[in-house]
Amino acid sequence: MRQLAAILFADMTGYTALMQENEQLARAKRKRLKDVLEVLVEKHNGKTIQYYGDGSLSIFSSAIDSVTCAVDIQRELKRDLTVDLRIGIHTGDVIIEDEAIYGDGVNLASRIESLAAPGSILISEKVFDEIKNQADIQWRELGYFEMKNVKKPVRVYAIANSGIVVPDRAELQGKTRQPVNRLAVLPFVNMSADPENEYFSDGITEELLNALTKVDGLQVTSRTSAFAFKGKNVDIRDIGIQLNVDKVLEGSVRKAGNRVRITAQLINAADGYHLWSENYDRNLTDIFEVQDEISNIISNKLRENLSSSPQAAQLVKSPPARNTEAYTAYLKGLHFANKVTPNDTRKAIECFQQAVELEPNYALAYAKLAMAYSGLGASGQMLPRTAFERAHGYAGKALQLDSTVAEGHIAKGGIYLLYDWNWQLAYDALQRALQLNPGATAAYELLSLYYIQTEQKDKAVEVMEKAVKLDPLSATANQSLGKMYIFAERYDDAIKQANKILEIDPQMRASLELKAWATGMKGDxxxxxxxxxxxxxxxxxxxxxxxxxxxxxxxxxxxxxxxxxxxxxxxxxxxxxxxxxxxxxxxxxxxxxxxxxxxxxxxxxxxxxxxxxxxxxxxxxxxxxxxxxxxxxxxxxxxxxx
The missing domain is CATH 1.25.40 (Serine Threonine Protein Phosphatase 5, Tetratricopeptide repeat)
Structure with missing residues (x-):
């Protein structure tokens, strides 16, 4: 019989050692555990399927019941004859045959339980979604963990009610394979007297981020998620949890006249320990060498955790003429383009246009021009014929100058898909973009539309779920995933996705619209x-x-x-x-x-x-x-x- 269930694994800690030291006490504790489980599991509408040595497996039809039962079990076992117990809970499909239970959900619940500390209750993200709005259940996020025989990293939460042990993430690191090659580049702080120089510090951050994505074996969190922390005083350890990274690069930029000072530091996310820091005082004409130097230092600092051999190649590609005025115009263009409104996109076009006029061989600026025009054409803000013909020309120029610019391939892919309607060329261009930059969220968004167009809705959802894992705090990626859920007629998932974005920005029109359509399609x-x-x-x-x-x-x-x-x-x-x-x-x-x-x-x-x-x-x-x-x-x- 197949059914959806909340699966609760419970396991005594130290039982084997205790059996060797004091067999009578060990047996008494195991009996106490069984007595408590039999009473409380039934009280909370659950059923214990298996007892095995020093542990048990129980199932519940409600995730909320499973968690409240786990809290009561841990509290009860602290009285009289105490029993140190680990509990892990996950919801999923299970198959029950002859009092045996099978399924991927069982395996994952077991992995989560093995991660727990004595006295704690750890739950999966699926369980968390069910209990997060329950006023009588407290929780704390521990972040993502990579577990044996589980393909994707698992997001884990600890129940934090009174009397329940809440382990620190660092306590759990030795129990599972941890991500050791994931990096977030936080927005460098503008320390200049002129707030207008904000575009410059943001641009430096983005250029470093793009350079580090080229390091083989290093996974770099996408820009949008990293920039979600801009201007916020958030503990590095919490950032590591939210972005699923183990190292963070942060810094500051002070620009005055033709001089610039860049401070950069690499931090271990688990404990906030500074691994490396450096100051750079240079002329603006040397800015590209500074970026390349920082990128190479970071990649070498992480090299021990990477599989690739040392790279001698330059990571940061600069305009051939090293025209700092063109570069400044380009950074201003990035500043406006990232605001993603039609008016700001038009301002970005002006800046990118200025950049290519000053530096005619500036491939990345041409690519950004193409992407900006594509955005205006696709949204109906400009006549598509005008917008996409310009985009075609600029994307072609970018790729002619440098075929390794992922943005050029993304722009081409968008044109082929949304204007030329050449599905194969669109697919090929987007695949090439992702080879060059596996974290390019824009490429995933276009690829999901390709799958809708070619009647492959499941793949459209799958590709956006992957994008959201790479860029978890990106509003556009989360929004696109919600749209794919609507295309797949998974309206509850779309509403959940919309609510997730609205928690960050309650007045985000696109997310309200996503929720509205999903609500209506459900019949309300x-x-x-x-x-x-x-x-x-x-x-x-x-x-x-x-x-x-x-x-x-x-x-x-x-x-x-x-x-x-x-x-x-x-x-x-x-x-x-x-x-x-x-x-x-x-x-x-x-x-x-x-x-x-x-x-x-x-x-x-x-x-x-x-x-x-x-x-x-x-x-x-x-x-x-x-x-x-x-x-x-x-x-x-x-x-x-x-």
């Missing part, structure tokens, strides 16, 4: 409408953010309200002819039952090349069109072109 359009109306309010514009509002009104039978949303979207289109809003109109007309108008606007999307047709066919909101022969014919036409 009343609640979805309230979320969509909040999204519209946050746009602070009477004509923007209305697609979801109109769709929800239509699904609720409020046809006049839905038609009013259509009128406002059409007014916005008239006022901003460079925008492409047909995709917004598709959904509302479809929800109103007018497939003629819905198909007309899909045809316009195809003509204007705003999105691949497969994304319409596969998105659950457009289910009503999946069997429309006109749409299928349009898809076949597009695929034949690709």
């Amino acid at each position: 359009w009343e609640s979805a409408l309230k979320l969509f109306e909040e999204i519209h309010r946050l746009t602070n514009h009477p004509l923007k953010g209305l697609m979801g509002v109109g769709y929800a009104h239509a699904r609720l039978g409020h046809n006049e309200n839905a038609l009013e949303c259509i009128r406002k979207i059409e007014q916005q289109q008239a006022e901003n002819p460079d925008a492409v809003l047909d995709a917004d109109l598709v959904g509302i007309w479809l929800a109103l039952g007018d497939t003629e108008k819905a198909f007309y606007h899909i045809s316009q999307c195809v003509e204007k090349r705003i999105a691949p047709i497969g994304l319409f066919l596969e998105y659950p909101a457009f289910k009503g069109l999946r069997n429309d022969p006109r749409l299928l014919a349009l898809r076949d036409k597009v695929n034949a072109h690709s």
Whole structure:
């Protein structure tokens, strides 16, 4: 019989040694453990499946019941004849046959229990998701651990209720294989008198981060997750836990005139111990050598934990002419591009344009120009024909100058996927980008859309789950994973993903929209409408953010309200002819039952090349069109072109 269960492993510590020293006491403690388990497991609606020597395996239908039972067990065993017990809990599918129990969940629960300290209760992330909002259950995150016969690192939490032992992560390190080649590069602090130099310190950080990703065997946390700690006073040990790294590089930059001082230090995340630090006082003309020097020192400091042989090659690629004005313009462009708003993207384009005018062979600046234009074209903020044709030219120039620039391949992959509709070329370009930079979140996001377009939804989810593990605090990566859950019709997972992002930023419109669609698709359009109306309010514009509002009104039978949303979207289109809003109109007309108008606007999307047709066919909101022969014919036409 197969069932979903919370699996609780409990194991006495020191039993074997105690049997050799005092067999009578050991047997008395084992009997006490069994007596306590029999009473409390049944009290909390569980069932003990196996007793084995000095331990047991119990299952529960509720994760909350399993944890409260574990707390009661540990407290009870501290009374009278004390028993030192380790407990590990995980939820998963199990198979029960003839009073024997099998399944991957059983193996993982056992691994987590073996990691525990006497008197502690350790739980997996799946259990944590079930208990985290329970006011009477306290917890503390211990971070990720790599366990024997478990493919992926496991995120572990300790129950921290009164009377329960909460082990320090350092206590557990000897019990499992630890990640020894993972590094986070925190944003270098701007120590300059002028706050405008913030772009410079951020740029130095990003350049170092990109250089270190090229060190064979070293896994570097992506920029977005590392920059989540910018301006925050967070303990290095907590950063190590949240980012699943064992070393952290931090520093500061002070720029004055043509001089720059860079301070860098490498810290052991487990205990905050400083492994190395150095100051560099240089002219700006030497900035590229400084970056390369720091990168090589860091890679050599970590070399003992890496499998690769020493590298003699330069890690930081600098513009051939070493034009510091071009580099400064490029760093300003990065500063604006990372804000990910249409206005800031346009500012970034101006900066990157200035960089390539000053340094015509600046491959990375051309690649960033291509990515910026692709973003504007894909979001409908610029006519796709204009945006993607410019992106094509800049990406081609970047790759002509330097074919090892991952961003150039990402830009090409995006163009092939979202504008040219050449699926194979898109796939090849994105795979090449990931070979050059395995932590490139943007490449994973585009690759997930490729899998949706080619009707491989499970792979789309899988690729974004991998991206989120590499970049756990990235709002865009988490957002993209949520979208893939919606495509896969895993609405509860999408809502969970949206809530995770909203805990960080309660007013993030994209995450509210993700939650709204998932809520509506589950059938609760009343609640979805309230979320969509909040999204519209946050746009602070009477004509923007209305697609979801109109769709929800239509699904609720409020046809006049839905038609009013259509009128406002059409007014916005008239006022901003460079925008492409047909995709917004598709959904509302479809929800109103007018497939003629819905198909007309899909045809316009195809003509204007705003999105691949497969994304319409596969998105659950457009289910009503999946069997429309006109749409299928349009898809076949597009695929034949690709």
